[in-house]
Amino acid sequence: MISVLQRVREARVEVGGQTVGAIGPGLLVLVCAERGDTEAEADRLLAKILKLRIFSDAAGKMNQSVQDTxxxxxxxSQFTLAADTTGGNRPSFTQAAAPDEGRRLYDYVVAQARALHPQVATGQFAADMQVHLVNDGPVTIPLRIPPAAGVYQK
Incomplete structure (x- = not known):
């Protein structure tokens, strides 16, 4: 699974002019399931997201996680994170999970996050979303959890 974490002062997602998800300080996380990903990769990704120490402590050091704060x-959800741009000027998204599998894994990540963290908002899967954010720092961290060994990847 692939994600991009952005430490934000605030963020929201709109669909059709309506806000569908919003947070104050925290993390905006763009999430992409790749072919071959399972719940195991989703669990590892979420564990890393929740524990990654990218928030400042009292001394100004990046020493706290989103759970700590x-x-x-x-x-x-953002399937375009799986873009392959090596073959020309039009990205290929063949490494992204099929839509049904992508939705299933995204829904799984959301459900697990809600079970483990008190404040979780979402965008809308497969919608034309407008994402608004105030990046704090700015701090933007790419994070990839590869499929377990032995899983076929083309």
Whole structure:
């Protein structure tokens, strides 16, 4: 699974002019399931997201996690993170999970996040979303959890 974490002061997602998810300080997380991903990769990704120490402590050092700070999580599906741009000028998305599998894994990540963290908001899977954010720092961290060994990847 692939994600991009952005430490934010605030973030929201709109669909059709309506806000469908919003948080104050916390993490905006763009999430992409790749072919071959399972719940195991989703669990490892979420564990890393929740424990990654990218928030400042009292001394100004990046030493706290979103769980330590009680910040929000805004989880947004984004299959374009799986873009392959090596073959020309039009990205290929063949490494992204099929839509049904992508939705299933995204829904799984959301459900697990809600079970483990008190403040979770979401975008809307497969919708035309407008994402608004105030990046704090800015701090933007790419994170990839590869499929377990032995899983076929083309």
């Amino acid at each position: 009680g910040g929000g999580l805004l989880l947004v």
